[in-house]
Amino acid sequence: MTSDQAASVTAAVLVIGDEILSGRTKDKNIGYIADYMTNIGIDLREVRIVPDVMAEIVDALNALRHRYTYVFTTGGIGPTHDDITADAVAQAFGVELYEDQRIIEAMLTRIKPEDLNASRRRMARVPQGGDLVPNPVNKIPGFRIGNVIVMAGVPMIMQAMLDGVAPTLETGVKLTMTAIEADAPEGAYAAALGDIAKAHEGLSIGSYPSYADGKFKNQIIVRGRDPQEVAAGVTEIETMLDQLRAARA
Amino acid sequence: MTSDQAASVTAAVLVIGDEILSGRTKDKNIGYIADYMTNIGIDLREVRIVPDVMAEIVDALNALRHRYTYVFTTGGIGPTHDDITADAVAQAFGVELYEDQRIIEAMLTRIKPEDLNASRRRMARVPQGGDLVPNPVNKIPGFRIGNVIVMAGVPMIMQAMLDGVAPTLETGVKLTMTAIEADAPEGAYAAALGDIAKAHEGLSIGSYPSYADGKFKNQIIVRGRDPQEVAAGVTEIETMLDQLRAARA
Numbered sequence: 450m451t452s453d454q455a456a457s458v459t460a461a462v463l464v465i466g467d468e469i470l471s472g473r474t475k476d477k478n479i480g481y482i483a484d485y486m487t488n489i490g491i492d493l494r495e496v497r498i499v500p501d502v503m504a505e506i507v508d509a510l511n512a513l514r515h516r517y518t519y520v521f522t523t524g525g526i527g528p529t530h531d532d533i534t535a536d537a538v539a540q541a542f543g544v545e546l547y548e549d550q551r552i553i554e555a556m557l558t559r560i561k562p563e564d565l566n567a568s569r570r571r572m573a574r575v576p577q578g579g580d581l582v583p584n585p586v587n588k589i590p591g592f593r594i595g596n597v598i599v600m601a602g603v604p605m606i607m608q609a610m611l612d613g614v615a616p617t618l619e620t621g622v623k624l625t626m627t628a629i630e631a632d633a634p635e636g637a638y639a640a641a642l643g644d645i646a647k648a649h650e651g652l653s654i655g656s657y658p659s660y661a662d663g664k665f666k667n668q669i670i671v672r673g674r675d676p677q678e679v680a681a682g683v684t685e686i687e688t689m690l691d692q693l694r695a696a697r698a
Numbered sequence: 699m700t701s702d703q704a705a706s707v708t709a710a711v712l713v714i715g716d717e718i719l720s721g722r723t724k725d726k727n728i729g730y731i732a733d734y735m736t737n738i739g740i741d742l743r744e745v746r747i748v749p750d751v752m753a754e755i756v757d758a759l760n761a762l763r764h765r766y767t768y769v770f771t772t773g774g775i776g777p778t779h780d781d782i783t784a785d786a787v788a789q790a791f792g793v794e795l796y797e798d799q800r801i802i803e804a805m806l807t808r809i810k811p812e813d814l815n816a817s818r819r820r821m822a823r824v825p826q827g828g829d830l831v832p833n834p835v836n837k838i839p840g841f842r843i844g845n846v847i848v849m850a851g852v853p854m855i856m857q858a859m860l861d862g863v864a865p866t867l868e869t870g871v872k873l874t875m876t877a878i879e880a881d882a883p884e885g886a887y888a889a890a891l892g893d894i895a896k897a898h899e900g901l902s903i904g905s906y907p908s909y910a911d912g913k914f915k916n917q918i919i920v921r922g923r924d925p926q927e928v929a930a931g932v933t934e935i936e937t938m939l940d941q942l943r944a945a946r947a
Contacts, residue, residue: 464745466904467902467904467921468904468906468919469728469732469745470732470741470742470743470744470745471732471736471742471873471875471919471921472729472730472731472732472733472734472735472736472742473736473875473877473906473919474906474908475729476728476729479718479725479747480721480724480725483718483719483720483721484721485721486721487720487721487722492719493719493720493721494719494749495719495746495747495748495749495754496713496718496719496745496746496747497744497745497746497747498728498744498745498746499744500743500744501904505744527884527888527905527907528884528885528888529884529887529888529891529892529904529905530888530891530892530895530896530903531895531903531904531905560883560885564885564886566885566886566888566889567889568884568885568888568889568892569885569888571888572885587914603907603908603909603914604909605909606909624720626720626722628722634809635776635777635778635817636777636809636813636815636817636818636821637813637815638778639776639777639778639779639815639817639818639820640815640816640817642778642779643778643779643817646779646780647779653716654779654780655715655716655717655750655778655780656776656778656780657717657722657723658776658852659723659852660852660853660854660855665836665852670717670720670722672716672720
């Protein structure tokens with residue numbers, strides 16, 4: 450944990466959809482948004498995946514929106530009966546939904562007036578006080594109300610919406626991140642690494658095992674807002690690993 | 699939502715790790731566990747991803763373990779300072795950690811006694827009252843306490859642990875699932891589909907747009923515990939789509 454966390458800009462992601470929880474659809478948005486937030490200097494601090502159930506969505510929204518600078522939702526904004534995200538957001542904020550004429554007009558550029566049925570009109574509903582989030586892909590916008598940004602679940606559309614809303618977001622100091630290939634078992638360096646982490650409260654230092662090409666490898670990741678402190682931490686860790694290698698040689 | 703949900707066996711997944719939230723590591727466990735639960739007749743109802751912060755892990759554990767039949771955690775069980783899952787689980791359950799001699803012995807089959815340092819011993823700590831979850835990959839077990847199953851974050855190890863614990867889990871009636879290619883815009887069938895969903899409380903009916911090969915397509919998924927009701931719902935939906943095609947032809 451970084452000591453300047455209180456001052457940082459934070460975010461949570463709320464993924465809405467039975468299809469993700471059943472395994473039928475594999476989420477591709479969480480990792481994308483995580484990278485995106487890191488790149489623009491926002492700390493993604495929590496993710497939740499909930500089913501298409503009103504009370505679950507409302508409870509998660511209220512838990513997250515009071516806690517983080519921004520909440521990004523994905524999914525549940527289409528025209529079918531299981532698309533209840535707009536209703537849930539309105540309920541969480543205690544406001545009504547209105548039909549946004551700009552969305553109706555955008556839809557009419559793509560469908561005939563006689564095809565503008567009640568189901569499609571559902572997609573034009575925005576909570577009172579909301580702003581539209583542009584969608585260059587299929588023109589039907591997402592929306593934003595307060596610190597909650599409501600986006601589509603289809604990754605291509607979600608990504609376009611994120612590009613649209615990103616310039617309007619407050620961002621923090623970008624993290625500097627350095628990866629060190631540890632080439633030693635975690636158990637051999639854990640104590641020394643813990644001491645270095647303890648001495649640098651401004652750094653977040655993690656050790657991550659992974660498995661590829663038939664063997665385990667360990668990476669040490671050093672993250673922080675002060676590039677000089679990151680560099681100092683990296684030097685200490687590399688020296689520690691060198692000493693370890695020398696001792697084992 | 700299915701009407702027999704109260705009687706079903708449910709689960710939540712708690713992913714623990716800064717590296718997932720920073721985007722540096724892309725989670726591969728959620729989708730795998732989702733498929734696995736569906737296949738063995740357990741309803742995955744919620745997923746949370748939290749950072750390597752004690753209070754966050756404890757709060758999420760306590761929120762989830764009182765609510766679902768099982769909670770599966772992934773990540774944070776290695777030997778380094780950021781591996782605090784065992785501590786968090788013990789704190790959530792209000793018990794102490796003990797050093798499990800079976801784990802010490804398993805580690806000693808792979809490392810020399812002089813390499814069994816304090817960091818590695820951390821991996822032998824299990825909350826009082828816990829059982830071991832076997833790990834055929836690198837021998838260091840996960841554990842289970844009450845309804846919480848604590849697994850590694852490395853997918854290959856997590857998968858082996860899931861195989862180890864699955865036979866001990868209570869499971870529900872497997873869902874029957876049928877996918878229908880809708881070949882029509884969602885907005886055209888949304889109202890009729892909503893009516894069918896309303897008439898079948900025992901079914902979960904969802905409509906899912908996706909984008910591939912340069913075009914959008916929509917799938918309607920019908921899920922339920924009673925295969926006959928699923929079949930009946932599918933027939934009604936196919937008839938509805940046929941009528942729609944005829945009307946548009």
